[in-house]
Amino acid sequence: MPLHPDLEAFLELAALAEEDGRAPMCELEPAQARASYDQSTLALDGVGPELPVEDIGFRARDGATLRARLYRGGDAGTPLPTLLYFHGGGYVVGGLDSHDALCRALAQRTPCAVLAVDYRLAPEHKFPTAFHDAEDAALWLAAQGVAHGLDPTRVAFAGDSVGGTLATALTLAARDAGRPQPLLQVLLYPCTSIRQDSDSHRRYASGHLLEQRTLQWMFGHYLRSEDDRADWRFAPLAAQDLSGLAPAHLVLAEYDPLVDEGRAYAERLQAAGVRTQWQVYEGMVHDFARLSQVVEEADTLRSSIARTLAEAFGRARVAAAVPASAIGAWVFHAHPDGDPLEVRLDTSKLTVGPQAGQGPTSHWLLHEQAGTLRLDGSNSHDAEPAQTHLLAAIEAAFVRHPQRTTLSLRLAPSNPAGLARLVDAGAASLPPGPDAIVAREAFWQLPRVWQRGPREPFAQRYTLSQGRRHPLRPVKPAGTVYQRHIPWLSQTLSLDTVDIERDLPAFHRWMNDPVVAHFWEEQGELARHHAYLETIAADPRVTGLIGRLDGEAFGYFEVYWAKEDRIAPFYDAGDHDRGWHALIGEARFRGKPFLTAWMPSVSHYLFLDDCRTQRIVIEPRADNHKMIKSLGRCGYAHVKEFDFPHKRAMLGMLLRERFFGEALWIPQGDATVSPPSADRAEPPLKDIPCKSTT
CATH class of the missing domain: 3.40.630 (Aminopeptidase)
Structure with a gap:
């Protein structure tokens, strides 16, 4: 598969910056490189979801105080399963802040606790200091986890790049020391080889984010001598015996210099009898898990990892605590x-x-x-x-x-x-x-099945409004108009008609969110938004809805009759065609697990509301590429682009026959979303991104 176009554009910008005089990392002093790496994090990965976070200090074997950050993504009233996470960065850059959004996402989506370790960096701290710090963190978790509300019997190790090296090396050390294995080791494009001389290292030596010159610069700072390369704590492929290790889940990237050694390590684990799953993400580069603002696959990956963790933690909980009569429920x-x-x-x-x-x-x-x-x-x-x-x-x-x-x-x-x-x-x-x-x-x-007291189809009579002939519409509904349990979230999605007094504060806050404002362009004072909702309430062609998950409001939807709408002149509008606009106001509900819930549910509601509705139309901005891609995956045909006075739009259309015939309420494709409750949820079959649309 070709390099992902968004990554290609990103890498072209990076190359241009270097041509304009920006020094590459390998020409910087380590302190400068760390500052540059950390400064880029927000632009590349954004801000993670809000959840409880605790800074922790513990003693290393040499008496130094090490830092860690504990994220709590589950019920604080019960001991939480814990992911022990080690960041990447070639042992020279990276830290708690560079991987904060990633750790937050994994904690929330699994849900679990994530203990991220701020191991000491080179060149100040040479090999094997990073490994010793990682091992001391694992020992601290085993000894002190209970006191911090963690379940030491349900632990997984994970890391990206050299963090993945540390995670899998810990399983080897635990086996050799007779300590319990983690439930799972999650290895994101780990460094595993003694020498970086495989075909993929030559093929992607430059121009694909992680470059050969940078990799050797990092290892040159970390290793004491060339002899350290043959140590399995640096190169797990150097270990003579890989048997008896925890099940492994490896994530590799097609355009990563490390992809060959990742494959080799997965094959060695399998040959040693270790239950191993691995996947090469096509079109991706090294470190793509941290590029959520560049490629949607980063978010897909996080959901996939979280599901894998949830399954491992859930199996352990069932085995340890669930009565036999409840197993499999x-x-x-x-x-x-x-x-x-x-x-x-x-x-x-x-x-x-x-x-x-x-x-x-x-x-x-x-x-x-x-x-x-x-x-x-x-x-x-x-x-x-x-x-x-x-x-x-x-x-x-x-x-x-x-x-x-x-x-x-x-x-x-x-x-x-x-x-x-x-x-x-x-x-x-x-x-x-x-x-x-x-x-x-x-x-x-x-x-x-999904509506309380659904209405009979409204008798067909015609009227004129603003020069357009269309069926007379029924009185707009009030209250909850749709409820559907979303198995991969283990939550109930509901659509409620807007109550201005109740919903205005949230609506006002959402409209002033920069992501929403970029598409809706309705930011302003509270009075403006009050007037906006009053206008919608008085308009017989439009109904405002609030989307909720288990009662928590997350977004606003406008559903309308297309024949009376501004879209009607741009296609042959049918009498009962419907359309919708959406904004997802709460940032933590903008990920793929949630879009796969609300987008098909809105479509489903509109088809249920009147059995004569045969088509649903949508007109997002033509430059909202992620939304347009998501619509296609949800069954909306891309009909054409056209111009409104205020924007260039894409006309999308979903047919009733296709929606029900192809079961488009079920996300189509590979399973990637993790349930937040492993014993109560089922994963959907496709992830789709969205922020907002107009």
């Missing part, structure tokens, strides 16, 4: 007719009951047999289950098995009413035999 929340229900699946036994825990429950069997997904409630001794229980069970079955397009449903003969409503709505059919067949494509078009 999966929990899903449903809201048919606005009734909050909890679905629990333990192996094939599925139970539906109220989320509050008090009230009637229903029991089902869910299993796959001969390629068929079957939900069976015929043998239950419960009273006839409520229709909402049936809907919740079906939704959970399709969510748990996203590859299945049909569901074989068997109910007790005493429950014909529940099945009849599904058949009448076109969601189920009755072929010969005891089972009904529920079609996923049709079921997901039933408004009552």
Whole structure:
């Protein structure tokens, strides 16, 4: 794959800067290099999410005081699993601040604690000081972690570049000393070889961020002599025996000089019997995990790592503390007719009951047999289950098995009413035999599964407004108009109509956020935003919505009837076409795990709101490339570019048939997002970036 175009542009700028006289790192004094490296961090990686952070000091073996930073991304009331993290920088540059955003993201998304270690740097501290500091940090965590609210039985080691070298070297040292292995070692493009002389080192010796001259400058400062190169604490490939180590997860970059030695190390681990997963990220360069402001793949990677960590920590917790009866349980929340229900699946036994825990429950069997997904409630001794229980069970079955397009449903003969409503709505059919067949494509078009008291289609009558003939629209809704459980977040997304008194403070703050203001251009005083919301409330073609996750507001959406909108003259607008604008006001909700939740949900809501809506349109700024790419991945066709008076826009369009036929509420592609609760969440299948759109 070619070098990622955003990285290519970034590297071209770096090359031009050097041509204009900026000295490369290898020509700087170490102190100057550190200052330059740290100064670039904010521009390259931005600011991480807000969460509790604690600075920690501990003693090294030589009596020096070492610094560490503890990020808490989980419930402070319970001991947290911990990622022991070592930053990259060639043993010469880097520190707690250079990797702050990365550590914050991993702590929040897993969730877990992250203990980042500020090991001492060269040339002031030569080999093997960095390794000794790393080992002392691991020993401190084992001895003192409990006192800081950490779970020393659930620990993983991780690092990038030479930090990855330190992380895997620690597993070797722990094995040789008879200490417990971590649950996992996460190695981001680690340095593993004695000599940097592989094909990839020659191929990418210059012009790809990490250059051969810089690498040797760094190692020249760190190593005491050439003899140190053969020490496995510097070059893990020099270790004679790699058996008995923790499972390894390696991340490599296609255009990285270190990619060959990363592959070689992964293959050596596998040959030694170590459970090893590794992936080469195409089009990427060394250190791309810290380039979140340059390439979206950095954010994708963070989510992928967090999911991997969550799975490892979750398996350990289940093995250590969960009763045998609960192993394998999966929990899903449903809201048919606005009734909050909890679905629990333990192996094939599925139970539906109220989320509050008090009230009637229903029991089902869910299993796959001969390629068929079957939900069976015929043998239950419960009273006839409520229709909402049936809907919740079906939704959970399709969510748990996203590859299945049909569901074989068997109910007790005493429950014909529940099945009849599904058949009448076109969601189920009755072929010969005891089972009904529920079609996923049709079921997901039933408004009552995700809406409280959905409205009947409004009688079609025409009117004129501003010279445009269009159907008369119903009175705008009020309250919660949509609820959907997002399994990869283990949270419920809701869309609520705007209450100006309640929502104005957040809306005002969001509009003045620089990221939002760049696209919306509506920054200003509180009075201006109050007037804006009043205008929206009075406009019959537009409804303002607040997006929430488990009740926490994160963004604002405007959904509109396209035929009366400014977009109508630019395409053949249908009577019931809809459109939307969005802003994600809370920065920590701008990542891919959240966009894969809200964008399909907004589309889903608009198709449910009126069964006659066949198309949804969108008109982001033509230069909002990330948003346009995200829309494409969510099924929106890129129709054309056109000019509004205030911007050049791209017309995107999503067809109802495609949305339901291709199940576009399920993110399409490779799984990359980690659940914040490993035993309660399922990962989505694709990550998509977004900040805001107009």
